[in-house]
Each structure stands twice: as C-alpha cells, then as structure tokens.
Amino acid sequence: MSATHPVSLSVNGEQISRLVEPRETLADFLRRDLQLTGTHTGCEMGVCGACLVLMDGRPVHACLTFAVQASGAVVETVEGLSESAEIADLQRTFHERNALQCGFCTPGMLVSAHGLLTRPGVPSREEIRDALSGNYCRCTGYEAIVDAIETVARRRSAGERAARFLEEPA
Amino acid sequence: MNAPLGALDRPNSYIGRSVSRPNAKRLLAGRGRYVTDLVLPRMLHAAFLRSPYAHARIVSIDLDEARAMPGVRLIATGADLAKLCKPWVGTLDHFKGMKSASQLPLPVDEVSWSGQAVVAIVAESRAQAEDAAEAISVEFEELPVVSDIDRAREAGADRAASTIEDNLCFTSRLDTGGIDEIFASAFHVVEEEFHFGRHTAVTLEPRAIVADWDASEGKLTVHHATQTPYQFQDLYARHYSIPEVNVRVVAPDIGGSFGMKLHVYHEDMAVIGLSMLCGRPVKFVADRIESFVSDIHARDHRVHARMAVDGDGTILAMDVDDVTAIGAFSTYPRTSAVEGNQVIRLMGAPYRFRNYRAGLSVVFQNKVQTSQYRAVGHPIACAVTERLVDMAAEKAGLDPAAMRERNLIADDAYPCDSPTGYKFEALSHQESLTKLKALMNYDALRGEQAALRQRGVHRGIGIASFVEISNPSPAFYGIGGARISAQDGALLKMTPSGEVRCLISVTEQGQGTETIIGQIVADQLGVAHERVRVITGDTEVTPHGGATWACRGAGIGGETALQAARKLRGNIMSLAAAILQAKPGELDMRDGVVVDALSGAERISLAEIARIAYFRSDTLPPDASAQLSVAHHYAPQGYPFAFTNGIQGCHVELDAETGFVKILKHWVVEDCGRIINPLLVDEQVRGGVVQGLGAAFFEECLYDENGQLTNGSLADYLVPMACEMPDIVIGHIETPTADTALGAKGCGEAGTAAASAAALNAVNDAMSPFGASIAQIPMTPARLLKALGTI
Amino acid sequence: MKARAFSYVRPVTIAEAIDAFAAAGGEASYIAGGQSLVPALALRLQAPECLIDIAHVEALRGIERQGGRLRLGALTRHVDAHDDPLIARYAPLLHLAAPHVAHPAIRNRGTLGGSVALADPASEFPAMMLAMGAEMEIAGPEGTRRVPADAFFQGVYETAIEPGELLVAFHIPVAGPHHRCAFDELARRRGDYALVGCGVMLAMPGDVVEDARIAFLSVGPTPVRARAAEVALLGSRLDEAAIRTAQTALAEDLDPTDEAHVPATMRLHLARVLLGRLLGGLGAAT
Structure with a gap:
C-alpha cells in the first residue's frame, strides 16, 4: 500500500482536509470518507454519468478524478446543491414530472442539467438530449427528464426560480 | 364502498389520479439509501478471482502469496464454501425432462464460462481485495468450449458442463394438428429465420449485497439489492441451514432491477458463507465489468418461423422452431427455460388463427447463464409474429394496418383462448389498433412517406400488436415446485394520531409501487394520501409475499392493499359507530374524518378514534373491539395470468448510404386494465419502450469463438442514450380485469414487449424500395448495409 | 475495479x-x-x-496567436476547444470536432494534450492536428523540440514522444478567411468512438481548391492523412466529378483492418460517404 497523501478541498462549502491513498478516486472519497453517498458509481470508467459532481463550477466525473488531484478544488455534490437550493426548481420539476424511477442516475442528471442551464440561452430539446448524452438512465426512457429540464429552462428564462425543494423544519 | 372505483369525485379518490411519488424526493436530494451506500461496523469487502477461460478444469490454486497481502482477512475456494452451502439445481418440475448441472457458490473443479467467480477474497477494502486477487495463481486445464447451438446438439458433442449427459436442457412441443396440410394448401406462405442477440439488463446500480452473520444470535441479516426479499430469505435459510426465522433480508432503495435482481448469483450466495466464515459483515458490489460477465443475460434466440395465409389475407397457421442458448447452467430458482417457453406460447397471441405448431430447444453452452429479464420472451414472440404478419400483408396486397384489422381477435370475442393454451379474459386489440392509427395519424404518415421516397428520403412505419403476461398465479412457479410465492400480504396499522402505516410484501425499485399502494389505501380508507406511509422491502416487518416481478405490483399487491384497507375501514367504522352510538351504514369516512353519510356532517376524526382506542379504551362500550391493525393476504384465483394487450408504432428514417437509422417517433396504445396512476404508467411504458429500442438497434453481448465476451464494458455494450431515443406518445384503453375489485393488470413489460418488433417492421418498411430485408436484432449499420447489398 | x-x-x-x-x-x-x-x-x-x-504546470497553459500560428497549451481543455473564440476562428476544425468528443463532463476535464499524447486512432483531436498540420512542442531532459503532426503519430497509441518527455503545446497554422473547414463523424451514439470520422481543411481563395488537407479517424492504427484524395481535389472546383475522384482515391489512402463486427469494406465505404458529404457541403457553401 502506498503512503497516504494530504488533500485539502472545499466540499459543499466546507473546507475539508484528509489523508488519502493516491489511488482513491474522488467518487470513493466523497462516498466513503465524507459519507456523501448521493454521488453514485455506476461504471467507474466515466461512461454512465452517475458520479457527476461540480468541480470548480463544472460537471465532471468523480470516478475519473483521483481525490489527490482535486486538492485545492471546489467540489459541490447533489447534497450541497440541495441544501443551497440552487437546483430546487430542477428537483421540484423532476418530482412533478416523474423524471426519475430508481433514482440512481438522478444526481448525475441533476448535475448535467445544472451545468447546461448555467450556460446562456434556453436550450432546445435536442440540445438538452445532447447535454445528457453521457448520462445513462435505464428506467425512464429519458423523455420525462428532457421534459423536466425544458420546463425549468423556460421558467428560468421567465425569471422564475423555486425557493426550496427540501422541506423546512416545522 | 359506495363510490365505484376510479371515480374521481370524492375528496380522497386517488385511484386513477397522477400522484407524484413521495419516496422520490429523497432520491432527488441525494438521500437515497442503496445497498452500495451501506457501511456496517467492521464491514469487510469481497472481490473474486474469475476464470479467464470459458471452459476449463481447475488443476490447482495457490493462495499463499495472496493470504499474506495487506488487509486480507479471508480467502475462500469452492471447497471451503461447499462445506457450508447446499448445492442447487435450476429446474422446475412441470418442465418435463428438464435438466441442469448442480451448482455451488464457487466451482470445485470445473469452470464453465469466462468470468465465472473461482476464488473469493475478503479484505478491509475492495482495493486490497483486488490487490490480493492479482496475487492468486490458479492453474487451469482448458476444456473444449461449447458455443455454437447447432454443434452443441450433435450426437457426441463436447459438453458445456461435465456433469450433464448432453447439452439439451429442455425441449417442448406444441401442436394443434394438421399443420403440414394447412401449409401445403395455403394461398400464401411466408417464412423467415430470425436472430435475436443476447443482451443484459445493465441496471445502473450493479448487483450489491451485504451479508451480516451474527454468530451470537445465529442470525443472518442480508442487505440485498433484490426485487424478491422473501425468496432469498427462503433460499439463504435452506441452503445455509439457518432457521428461516433467523434470516432477515432487507431490500432498501434499489438502482434498477428489470428482472435481473431476482436470480441466485454465485457471488451473492458466496458472500453469505464468507460472512459466516469471517463472523463479520461482508459487502460485495459487482463492478461494471463483473456485471457483464455475471449478471444474467437474456434473449439469444434463433427462430425459424412460417405463417400460412389465405388469399384474402386471413392468417391460417403458424409453425415455429425456437432454439435458445442459456449458458452452462439453468438459472436458479426460476430456470432458464421460461423465456423459450413463453416465446412459443406467445407466438401469434393477438390473432384469431387456431392452428399452431412449435418446437423449443433450450441448449447449454459455455457462456453466462440467461434467465428472466423484462418482458420475458415477449419481444421474440412479438417480433417473429409481427414481421411475418407484415410479410403476409405484402403477399396479400394489404396495408399492414388493414392486415391487422382483418386478423386481430375481435374485442367482443372474449373470453377466449389461444392455440398455445393461454386463456384471455378480455383484451382490446381492435380498439387499440384504431386508437393507434388515430394517434399516429397513420394515413397521413403513409402519404408523407410516399412523397419523401420520391425525394430519396427513406422513412419506415412499423406497427406491432402484443399480448403481455402479468400477475402469474400459483399455477406457474408454485406448481413447478419453486418456493416463489404468487400471493402477497399487507399489514395495515392505524397510528395513535390517526395516520396509517402499510407494510406490504411487494417491493419498490422506482416504478412507484409504494406510491400506488399508498393511493389505494388512502382511497379505500378515505384519508389523505399524505397520511399513509408505505413500507416495503424488509422480511422482518412485512408479511410474506412474492414481491415484484412479472408486473404483479399493481394487480396483486394493489388488490392485497385494497382488501386490507377495506378490512381496516370496516374495523374503524364499527368502532366509530360504537363510539358514536350510530349504525356503521350511516357513516362514511372522508379526508380522515368520519362523517354522516347523507349530510356529510363531521362526526369524529380518525385521530380522535385512535386516541380513544389506544389511550382511553376504558371509555369504549364493553362490546367494542378496537382492531386498528389488520393483516391480509391475497392470491389470484381466477385466470392463471392477467393478460394485457396493446399495440405500438415506430417511425424511422433510414440513411441508406450509411445504414444508420434515426428513430423519429414511437407510439404506444396499451391496456393494463384499471390505471391507478397515469403518470407512473406512462413512464413505465416509456422506459420499457426504450429498453426494446435498445434491443432493436444497439444492445448485444458479443462473444468470440472461444466464449469470450468481447464487449463487456459500458463503453462497448451500447445501451440506449438520450440523443438516440425518440419522444414516445402514449394512449390508453382500460379493460379492467373482473378477477379483482381493483381491476388492475400489469404495465411494466408492455413497452419492451413490442418496441423492437415495431422497429423491425419500420426498418423493413424503409428498406422495401431496395428489395432488402432484415430479420435480426440489433439492426446495426453493418447488418443493414449487408442487407442492402452495400457491403 | x-x-x-x-x-x-x-x-x-x-x-x-x-x-x-x-x-x-x-x-x-x-x-x-x-x-x-x-x-x-x-x-x-x-x-x-x-x-x-501536470495539471498545475502553468507553462502548459494558454491560448494565443503568435504570428501565423495559434499556440495552444497542452492543458487546453476539450470544452475550450469548442468555446474559445480564438480557437473557433483560427483552428476551426478543433471547434467543429469538439462537440463530438465524448460527453460534456469529459470535455470539462479532458485536455488536448492528453488526447493527442495518447493518440487513440479513434479520437477526434489527434486526427484534427493532422488535418491542420499542427506542430507538437515536446519537452524532455535535453530541452524542447517540435515535431510536425505528419511525423508525430507512429502507431497504435505510439507517438514521437519518448518516455519521460512531455507534450507542452500545439502550434497550429492559423486558418484564414480563404479556408473552408468541415468535420463530421459516424458514431453509433452521440459521443461514442466513431466508426469513421473526417476533418477537411481546404484553401480556396476563389472557387478553386489550392490546398487540401484531409484526415480520418478510426480507419487504421493512427489518424490517417488522405493524401491521394487531397491531390484529387487540387485545382478542382469541388464539383461532383472531383468529389467522386477523391472518394475513389480513398482506396489508396485508407487500409482499415477487418474486425469481427465492422468489416474493412464497411469502414472504407463509410469513409467515402462521409468525405463525399463533407466536400459536398463545402462546395455548396459558396
């Protein structure tokens, strides 16, 4: 076993410092060391898109990055994006449209959708499908996901944002 | 109940209403709890050394170096686990003459497919277990590889497993008689040989299991990503000789199943034994590479079929020979013969003809085992039938839709049976066809097609009728001797605050089982659905039941919940009547409040009834019995299956120069009986269609002649992705089954059943100006260019 | 795993x-x-x-025009190959090919240097470097050297980079207003490795082709220049006959291997179809 290596990075707004084995992927680091299990691993080779997180603001595969490479980076996972309510409208619309079944692909889908919708303009259905070209979903057949993202894109261009998706404590 | 089912005019009428899934919110927030996420104290991780050969004898295994590796806690071979685990054989009694070799978690002396697990390594981390696997050396002596289905059946052929006498697992014949004569005298005969590629489920969450043996209690807890926790409770108990009452199987959130997660897998069985040997929790998550070589595969059929047709296009008969290859073993406990059996029995099912002959041969070979995966057998029977119908239509000079109008069973002909022995209660083929034509704007589409052909644009339109099998009765597995339950059970409890918990044996993998159960319970009780919590997937708390397969969640699970809710409602109303000194018939329940049935005036809330029952039973009349928990089981008793039906349309554009096909649009009209939640049904159908289109155009497990899977990664095995899939239009017809009060049938297989058939017909339609045709799926560019004579 | x-x-x-x-x-x-x-x-x-x-080596970054060349640091990401205005203007083949490279999240991390140094024959960017006549700047213990694309790709995953050497930057002759560029590929699914892909860069100050560079991916052990097809186009007006001649000439340029499920004849056929469509599009673009 190789020696551990110090890493220090921002995850969901918290500064994290840990010692990790260099061979540990960012996905395993998030899931195992930080218990952020919303990031899923479906193929561990960058094909399925279940492990997408935001790194320095852009969607990347957490399975295709070693945690040591992410030292110094700013990482946001589905948990952080949920708590900050940045994707509340996406989550709400996915829920209403039933744009998920087993939910395993969903965090990656949300991260891809978020990445797409932070770019300027209102994407067409074709552009939405293109943005999801690396996100595998076995359950839905994709249409509901495309519908949900399209709806949010239109609402955002009209200036609407959902305030929260998670329930507030009573 | 006063109100008829499906009426949406009461405050809590949820049956037939689109309700969002309450349990989807945690998945959207990244708070799903999948087995892959689970960490238990002192948990270890398993990895497996796998056979590089498709068929070989294990000569020797050297573990010394691996045992000394960092973090390694246990290494076990087939012999080690054979001391703990009883072997299994994947046969069913009612499949006469069926045979299969006996299986163990890990092989003792012979490997029979490439990728078969041979040695188990348990270590502190998965990475360490993999490190140790690399340090194990196994000496193999290669044996002849059986892969070709014809050579496998020759006399004296090499055998896929040395403990079976030949490679024929199972054969079956159906014959209504006189077939040769009918074909000899028929006006038209169409004939084709079809090839269906092997494919696999590719759930996004791979198979995952954590076994936790507690020697102090003699108790086994298994956290298992499975559709069928009770089936595995039974299997783990019997094969590891643990009292069933001491075995708990928990199936939490599951990242997709599609029939793949209800079979016995060697690694999963091994992990139970590994936990017993270590005395610690052991986790195994198949990585994607392992999934491809160890999850069940499906399909892999070669069907020679012909259809006899009268001069006016009336179908007279079908004659079919199906050969399917299943791997070296028949899968346990559901076997690998069910798909072939359903293929030959579903052939021609939507049509009126009465003359039928079929042969089925199920053949062993040195590949991963095949078994039940979504829409078992349906896509094959449907594609063969529907392609022959199109070919026959062409001979008879009929449009494909007109051909079907002529031959589909009339909607007023029920009940009736098929020449293959299936009994149909009530289907709606003709109405479905009419509706599909309207949805597609079929005639206009044909007009557009003709105009575009003039401009060199080659579009194709394909339609395919189907019958879907759902809700099997005990006449299926039970009669075959498998301990697979056809019934389900529910436990309904009113909480002291007047809310409801429903613990039920059907399980959830995202299709919305818990949601529809909640809707049914709320509807039948007369409470807001937010006040009903549904709990599934834990053998320790829910009653025993078959769980989720063959689309039985709504039809059987739903009816179970309905009957349980009516029972609880009866108890509540009796209690309310006793408290209120009223007659139960004068009361009704609306929105969680007992009201005067006539005036609607509020009399007493459920919360108040529950408070009195649980905390002030001293104030109840002496004869009042406060039974606020009810248990109820339901098993289908009428028809052996609740058949459903529908029809699909597919519109494609063929790039004749490249062999690439763009799927423009897809339509489905389906009849699953009573629709409980239209939103969920539509998405089940869409998801199913896309799995069918994957099979039609992309998915195939490719093997070389040495039995090596050559595309066993998610980069190489092409699953359908967002860019290539079309929007899908869905229409419904509701023909409820009269076998149940609920009237629901299944809808999960419908999309997959006929999508590939519709696509096959569409592509053939597009190729017809070139005089070319194809009878193989997936329809790859290479195969289409070959069919077109380009290469 | x-x-x-x-x-x-x-x-x-x-x-x-x-x-x-x-x-x-x-x-x-x-x-x-x-x-x-x-x-x-x-x-x-x-x-x-x-x-x-090497992701934090500053000298491997940067996108700048240096005279007649565009210098791209090896760490330039795939996403920038598409989004960066200098690349879109001066190295349009990279801009056109980028959306076909895998998927958005891969493009957010993947670098041009990594892709070209790996030299996967099915990759888009190595073939485009060949089509553009880029020079690779390589650093080693003995200093830096430049290798033209034509000499850079040597075999399957084999390049002129020696063990221990580091690909530093690309120096790409800038495309001008008289250049016409096109890229397309035939992939089973969006973002998959293509069955065949092709980039074309024509110098056409008027309506006559004065220079042509054509490179294919997925047709051999390395990205492949289609020199006979290029020659067939010189002096032509991209008329149908010239395009057909170029398509025919591909038989001399490409020698794809027979694979179990993709016969060599199919790749050659698809390469011809693709080239024909690209050239047809460029011809029609006047």
Missing part, C-alpha cells in the same frame, strides 16, 4: 515534472485531465508506480 497503488507528485514547472519522471525510474505516468488514463488504471491495464500530475 480499483487502481493499483501508486505514489503521487504535483510539479509546477516542466523541469520538475521531467525530473519527477526520472526520479521514479521511468515507472511513472503523467496525468492531466486523466479522462483516458484513469479508466486504464481502474481496469489495471496500466499500473505506474508514480502519477505525475
């Missing part, structure tokens, strides 16, 4: 990176975006003892 153990270093200069390679006794790999390397490590197809993370 976990990588074998390795050690990790993070140099900030080219010299440090090259020294780190030597210090590891050569049993090291450079990693930038890692989008191809990490899967190879996870599958244990590769197992270096040391991973040298």
